[in-house]
Amino acid sequence: MLQQILRDMYIDPELLAELNEEQKHILFYKMREEQLRRWREREEKEQREEAALKRTATLKQSNDKHVQWLDGSDGEVWVWIMGDSPGDKPYEQISEELMAERARKQAQKEAEELWKQKEAEITKKFRDAMAKEKARIVAEKWKIETEDRKAAKLMEEKIQEELKKREEEERQRGEEQIRQQEERRAKELYLSLKQAQQHSRHNDHEDQEWEEQLRRSKAADEERSHKARRARDEYRRQSLRAIQKGKVAGLSNLFQRTSLNNEPETKPTNNNSSLLMTLTSPTSKTWERPSRPISREIIIRWFKEEQLPRRAGFEKNTGAIAPWFHGIISRQEAEELLMNKSEGAFLVRVSEKIWGYALSYRQQSGFKHFLVDASGDFYSFLGVDPNRHATLTDLIDFHKEEIITSSGGELLLEPCGQRKNPPDYVPLFE
Numbered sequence: 535m536l537q538q539i540l541r542d543m544y545i546d547p548e549l550l551a552e553l554n555e556e557q558k559h560i561l562f563y564k565m566r567e568e569q570l571r572r573w574r575e576r577e578e579k580e581q582r583e584e585a586a587l588k589r590t591a592t593l594k595q596s597n598d599k600h601v602q603w604l605d606g607s608d609g610e611v612w613v614w615i616m617g618d619s620p621g622d623k624p625y626e627q628i629s630e631e632l633m634a635e636r637a638r639k640q641a642q643k644e645a646e647e648l649w650k651q652k653e654a655e656i657t658k659k660f661r662d663a664m665a666k667e668k669a670r671i672v673a674e675k676w677k678i679e680t681e682d683r684k685a686a687k688l689m690e691e692k693i694q695e696e697l698k699k700r701e702e703e704e705r706q707r708g709e710e711q712i713r714q715q716e717e718r719r720a721k722e723l724y725l726s727l728k729q730a731q732q733h734s735r736h737n738d739h740e741d742q743e744w745e746e747q748l749r750r751s752k753a754a755d756e757e758r759s760h761k762a763r764r765a766r767d768e769y770r771r772q773s774l775r776a777i778q779k780g781k782v783a784g785l786s787n788l789f790q791r792t793s794l795n796n797e798p799e800t801k802p803t804n805n806n807s808s809l810l811m812t813l814t815s816p817t818s819k820t821w822e823r824p825s826r827p828i829s830r831e832i833i834i835r836w837f838k839e840e841q842l843p844r845r846a847g848f849e850k851n852t853g854a855i856a857p858w859f860h861g862i863i864s865r866q867e868a869e870e871l872l873m874n875k876s877e878g879a880f881l882v883r884v885s886e887k888i889w890g891y892a893l894s895y896r897q898q899s900g901f902k903h904f905l906v907d908a909s910g911d912f913y914s915f916l917g918v919d920p921n922r923h924a925t926l927t928d929l930i931d932f933h934k935e936e937i938i939t940s941s942g943g944e945l946l947l948e949p950c951g952q953r954k955n956p957p958d959y960v961p962l963f964e
Contacts, residue, residue, distance in 0.1 A: 535888050535907040535916060536561075538825075540568045546826070549887045552865075552905055556939060557916065566755065633727045634720075641720035645712050652708045660701040667693060827886055830862055830961075836889060837962045841908065847882075847959070850927045858882050858930065858949035861959035868894035869901050871950050878947030882906070882930065884962065888916070891926065895944055904938065 539545050543565060553561065606612035623631075671690065823840075827833045837846070847859035860868070860883040872879050872894060879896040890908035893915075894901060905916040906929065912922035913929045915938065923929040930946060938944040952958065 535890065535909045536564070538909075540565060543569065546887075549905075552885075552887050552892065552903060553916070554902060554904075556941060557904070561916075570755075629731075633731070634724055637720045637724035637727060640723050641716050644719055645716035648715065649709070649712045652712060653705070656701065656704050656708060659704075660697055664694070664697060667697070823889065827889065830886075833862055833884060833886065834961055837884060842963075844925065846908070846926045847962075848927065850925070850931070855957075855959065856882075856927060856930070856949070857951045858946075859959060860884070860952070861957070861962055862886060863958050865892070865894070865903060868892070868903075871953065872896040872901060875948065875950055878945055879950050880946045880948070881950040882926070884959075890916070893930075895938075895946075896950075897942065897944070902942065902944065 539561070545561065545565075550558065603611045823836060824832060827836070841847070847855055849856050858881050860871075860881050862884045864886075868881060868883055871881060875896045877896055877898045880893060882891050882893050885892045885905060888905055888907060888909065890913075891906040893904045893906055895904070906926070907914055907916045908926070912924065913926050914922045915929075921929075921932070923932060933944070934946045936945075
């Protein structure tokens, strides 16, 4: 199932809804890794093709060189060399003049903008000064108290002339500062353009947009890596523990040795929620499994023809159904069965979303559900546990001693049995 998701780079929304947040992070991280792997392969292929084209073009040019001459009005070859004709300027001089003119215009434009600001500041400054002076004269009632109104008027005009003179001097100083700044700015822009021209000659193939996309992509990868780091550490721990315990299915064709016609037959009976079940032969030898479950009838057929020969749901050393095994029940039904159980209670139900099972687990604050992929010849948690177990019972027994995730610390402590009579798994064995 995981290989199919990575191959198609698509997961069904209904299946995605069955995963918890940690499983989603891990699954998306794996999809991102697969996407990057494909991208690197495509980039390497394109680089090889581009190099091959360059070699071909170089070889072709070396073997197919020719020159076509342009004739003048006199029938002779027309030749013009820039800089050799009368009045021609050398290319370097033309380039220097163009850059100097460009720098001068830019500096002039900036100087005009700066002068507008400076002029507005000067006007406001002396307008405010004049208003303050008038306010002072009015406040002190200087004109009313002075008998010689003409003298007062002359004094006021003298003050105004003095302020205008100072304003004009300020303007002249401002203009001189702007002019000097314009000259400095023109030189700075000229040097900047010169440096940019030199820099561009050495970096013709630089692509700033690609660099920004690559930076964002790396940042996104770092974020996803951070979210999945704990899960990857858990993968390593689980793998080492599984190898030490010898509970990993190491053969890719582990179940091909199972014969469907040589299994002993027993009649199913109900005995304290466990039954001795019959490993019956399939009714059809042309069973072709759909890509995903589409009906309860198809799921029942899949279980009978593929899972019964693998002893799915049976206890390891007896012919009885395991107390934790349930039939095709919903997530809600599983949570109702686990509602009054203590933390660590669990059950395994046949999934309606994938070819496999769902392990429902009772934790202190609610419930967790883990999908168990059984589409191949092994059993493993989808997106959580990297270990491959030979049987469904091996997977359950392994996690009775080893936690499922390091963040949740889930240990399978108490199997949750049946409430109904007959049990909900009876249709699977009829």
